[in-house]
Structures are given as structure tokens and as C-alpha cells.
Amino acid sequence: MLEKTVAELSKALRSQEVSSVELTQAYLEKIAAVNERLNTYITTCDELALKQASKADQLIADGNQNPLLGIPIAHKDIFCTKNIKTTCGSKMLENFVSPYDATIVSKLNKAGAVTLGKTNMDEFAMGSSNETSYFGSVKNPWDTSKVPGGSSGGSAAAVAADLCAIATGTDTGGSIRQPASFCGVTGLKPSYGRVSRWGMIAFASSLDQAGPISKSAEDAAILMNVIAGPDNLDSTSSRTPVVDYTLNLNDSLYGLKIGVPKQHFTEGLSADVEESIRLSLKEFEKLGASITQVDLPNNHLSVPAYYVVAPAEASANLSRYDGVRYGFRCDNPIDLEDMYMRTRSEGFGSEVKRRIMIGTYALSAGYYDAYYQKAQKIRRLIKNDFDAAFETVDVIVGPTSPHTAFSLGATTDPVKMYLEDIYTIAVNLAGLPGISIPTGFGGNLPIGMQIIGKEFAEAKLLNVAHQYQQVTEWHKSKPSENFGE
Ligand code: GLN
Numbered sequence: 030m031l032e033k034t035v036a037e038l039s040k041a042l043r044s045q046e047v048s049s050v051e052l053t054q055a056y057l058e059k060i061a062a063v064n065e066r067l068n069t070y071i072t073t074c075d076e077l078a079l080k081q082a083s084k085a086d087q088l089i090a091d092g093n094q095n096p097l098l099g100i101p102i103a104h105k106d107i108f109c110t111k112n113i114k115t116t117c118g119s120k121m122l123e124n125f126v127s128p129y130d131a132t133i134v135s136k137l138n139k140a141g142a143v144t145l146g147k148t149n150m151d152e153f154a155m156g157s158s159n160e161t162s163y164f165g166s167v168k169n170p171w172d173t174s175k176v177p178g179g180s181s182g183g184s185a186a187a188v189a190a191d192l193c194a195i196a197t198g199t200d201t202g203g204s205i206r207q208p209a210s211f212c213g214v215t216g217l218k219p220s221y222g223r224v225s226r227w228g229m230i231a232f233a234s235s236l237d238q239a240g241p242i243s244k245s246a247e248d249a250a251i252l253m254n255v256i257a258g259p260d261n262l263d264s265t266s267s268r269t270p271v272v273d274y275t276l277n278l279n280d281s282l283y284g285l286k287i288g289v290p291k292q293h294f295t296e297g298l299s300a301d302v303e304e305s306i307r308l309s310l311k312e313f314e315k316l317g318a319s320i321t322q323v324d325l326p327n328n329h330l331s332v333p334a335y336y337v338v339a340p341a342e343a344s345a346n347l348s349r350y351d352g353v354r355y356g357f358r359c360d361n362p363i364d365l366e367d368m369y370m371r372t373r374s375e376g377f378g379s380e381v382k383r384r385i386m387i388g389t390y391a392l393s394a395g396y397y398d399a400y401y402q403k404a405q406k407i408r409r410l411i412k413n414d415f416d417a418a419f420e421t422v423d424v425i426v427g428p429t430s431p432h433t434a435f436s437l438g439a440t441t442d443p444v445k446m447y448l449e450d451i452y453t454i455a456v457n458l459a460g461l462p463g464i465s466i467p468t469g470f471g472g473n474l475p476i477g478m479q480i481i482g483k484e485f486a487e488a489k490l491l492n493v494a495h496q497y498q499q500v501t502e503w504h505k506s507k508p509s510e511n512f513g514e
Contacts, residue, residue: 031055031191032507035248038194039096042089049082049089049099053143056101060145060192066512067168069187071106072114073146081143088141096251098141103193105184106147107154108134108239109228117230118150118162118180121376122356131228132263133197133239133256140255145193148183152378153347154204154232156180157449158440161380166437169211171474172513175434178208184242185212189508195243195252199229201236202335203429203453206465209242210429210477213467213506215494216242217249218453220484221460222267225260233342234265236335236457245504246466246494250274253487272488278495283317285493288422292328293452299432301471306428309468309478309497313426316496323418323425327410331455332447334411337391337404338458343381344388350376383443412459415481424493425481428452429465433474456481464490467503473513475506 030038030047041047057075064070078101085099109115109127116122130138138144151161159167159182167182169175170190177186181198185208188196198205200218209216217240224239231237241252253274260266289310294303310320352358352372359375362368377385391400418425429452440446456463461484465477482490498504 031059033194034244035096035100035194035251036245038100042099049085049143050079052099053078053082053101053145056145056193063190063192066173067170067186067190068165069148069167069183069190069192070103070146071116071149071164071183074113074144077113078143078145085141085143093141095141097137097255100142100194101145102137102142103145103148103184103187103196104134105150105181105196105198107150107199107230108197109230110134110144110147113144113147115147115230116164117154118152118164119377119381120163120357121350123163125356127228129228132225132260134228136255148181148187148196150183151180152381153230153343154180154199154201155343155380155384157203157207157446158435159183160437161378163378168437168512169434170508170512171213171434174436175474176211176437178211178434180204181242182208185209185214185216188212188214188242188244190512195241195248197239198242199237199239200457201232201339202457203450205240205242206429206453206463206477206479207449209465211434211475213475213503214242214244215246215249215464215466215504216240217253217464217487217490218456218462219253219257219487220267220462222265223462223485223487224256225263225266227260227262231346233339234346235342236339238457246464246491246498247275247278249464250278250491250495253491257487267485269485274488274491277488277492280492281317282313282493282496285313285318285424286422287313287318287320288323288418288425289320290323290325290328290418290425290427292325293427297431297451298428299471302428302430302432302476305469305471305476306426306478310426312497312500316500321422323422325414325418325455327407327414328455330407331411331458332451334404334407335454335458336387336447337400338408340384340388341391341401342388344385344392347381347385380443408458411455415459415461419483424489427479429477429479433471433476452479460484462487462490464494466494466497467506469503
């Protein structure tokens, strides 16, 4: 039962094949049994979950048709949850309990989803391997010697290991898509502003976006139907009308124009990933799509531009952790200055500190024009490249990551780690939607394909992904019971 999709569970709940309480209990038992090995959850909320589940069972009995009613979900620990710890993977917020729910959490609560707990993540969402988490690294359920990807690695691993039916994640430069790729699940980063950022702890505000990590594109569509839309509490949330994301899942791909960026198939792409993506493109051709090459000439500038913009915004956002307003405070400060200094030195991990230093430097008087301003100009060029490509194609398809999951501890050079997002970061800089879906294996490790769309074309991406998942089985593959050990 635990391996089922949200769509399947929703039916099972309605036909009383299983109750939400039974389902929730089963997930909680499995989490208790394996979490020590996978480290996917930082917090579980058993009592709350069972309470929500029993309420859901009542509503189901009353005939309530909401597809998420009674469905056990996991939230990335970046989303504020009332009365539940929200750590953001940091010592700084180790014991922080939010006084309110993030908009996405309250919307999901209202839809009747059952909160199982909060998933592990890179500290303040900075990382591509989950190794920057203060709570220790998550292990990839396909092979526990490998990373799950990051920063939403806990959510991706939890979905892959059937420790929840679906999960939330966030993506600033690739953090939904890359872990989805490494863990063999589906991950959608919506367009910037499609989902409210209220109550989602800020990393880089002009890039951050929340979205679903799921077992299928259909499930991602079901979740999007609840979380997408404007929010008066987030002035950057878009007023563009929301569609029903499940409505066009079954549209034919006949006549679909797919663009393949040559910059996503260059040196550095591993042979098994390339082969898998090429085979998937053939699959699309069989479904009636046509493939052409597109040019994204400034893609190589996306990682450097991101590593100015994101740290700059992060340095501003993280200035609030001063030992006064939130979370951790150092012991016995001698004066105010000492408290600020030691709170931040002791409360933040080294990757976060690195970014704060890069960011404050890039924003300082005299350097602002040379770095931040310049990076913003590159960002425009990157957006222009996508706009030009989308004049001739409907979607852009390529690999999500240059390779499959790498070994824990193997990547210690920060710049090498930053290059992990070489295919995903441009999408955030341009504010576009992107989805990663499983397309095969390299050895025993999953491979992911990224599909990029025009702004607010989430429904199109979900349609393309769903059609692929109707004719392939990759998304149904499961890691072994002993997680490859
Ligand atoms: N890996 C990128 C970083 O470390 C992206 C992280 C994210 O999307 N949150 O910044």
C-alpha cells in the first residue's frame, strides 16, 4: 500500500480499502523502522498526523471528495509549521518552533493532507548533496553510500523509500529537480511566483520556489492544484490565473515541438545519462513529438551568475539570525558585539558562512555594480536565450544532472559542487518551470530527465511528463528493501 501514488491512495481511501489512520500508522511505522539508516526526517509528528488522519476519515465518510484528503505528506523542513519544529537544516534553528504555518502548509492542511513530519535538507537549502545539513546527511535509498542530492534530499528520499505518499520541496537552483533525479522520483519546480513563498524560510528571494516531489506527474498535478495561486501575504506571488493541472494530463503529444539544447549535451555529461535521455527522446517521437536542436548560448554563465545573485540575497536574508530574534544564541556573551559574532559563528555551518561572505562582498559599496549588477544583466541574457528558443519549440528537454548520485563525502571542492546544477540553475534565473522525471538507470542508480517550459506552462510540463509515464515504467521502479546495502 505504501508504494502507491496519491491518485491510487485517494481511490483506496474512498472505497474504504484502507483508512487514513491505517495508512498514516503504516507510514509512521516504516519511518520508525528505517529513518535511522536513511536520515530522511528531522522531525516526525505522530500525534498530529493521527489526529489529522482520523479527522480525514470522518470527512471521507461524509463524502468529501478532495483528492488529498487523508493523504500522508512530508514537508521539507524549510516550511514553517505551527507548533512543530522548523530547523531549515541548521543549528541556528535547531529548536525553533514557528508561531504560524507557511501558506503552502495551511493550504495542504485545509485540503486534508496528513503531516507525517519534516524532512532533512541542506542547511538553509544551500547544497546539492544534503551533506551541509546540521542533522547529518540523508542517504540515497537506492544505495546508502550515495548522496540523495540536495537540498530537498530528505523529501526526495522519503518519496523514493515510501516514507510518505508525496512531499514538498523548494528549488532555488535545482533543489527539487536534482534530488528527484538522484532518487528516481518526479520533482516539479514551478515558475517563479506560482506558489506562495510566505512561511518558506528565505534563501535567495528572487529565485526560491516551492513545489511537489512525487511518485508521478499526475500526483504533482494533484498537489499543484492545492498549492498554486496568488497569496496576499506574498507580494511576489503571481496573479496569473491558475488552471486545473490535472485537466490536460491526457492530451496527445502529437505535434509537440521539443527543443534539445546543445549546451546540455557537452563534455562532462556522463555516457549513461546521455544514452538514457536520447532513448527518452525517441519515446517522445513515438508519441508524435518532433525534436529540434535549440541554442542556449549563455548557459555556461548561469552558475557564475547564480553564485553572485544567490549568496547576495542570502547574505541579506540571513542577517536576521542575530541571536535576538530567532533560534540559537551563544552562551555567556560579554557584550552585544560578541553575541552577534559568536551566535553566527557557532550557529551557521561552513557553507552558509561561505555564502554570507561572498554575498556581503558582492553587495558592498564599490563592488555592487561589478558583481550583483553584472550578474543581473547575465540573468537577462539567459532569459532572452529561453525566450528565443521558445519561439520555435514548446518545451526544452535534456538531462537534469550530468551524472547519477555520487558517493557521500566524495565532493569536497565547493566549486565542483556548484557545477552540479549546470542544467538546472538557468531555469531559476529565468523564472521558468522545470520538471525532472525518471528515465532509466546508470548501474543501480536512477537517471532523471528535465523538461523546461515557458513561464506558467506547468500544465504543459505535467502533460508531457504524464504522457511519458503512460508509456514507460521508470517512475514505478523501487529501491530494494535493504536500500542497496
Ligand atoms: N545547489 C544549489 C545551491 O547550493 C541550489 C540549491 C537550491 O536550489 N536550494 O545553491
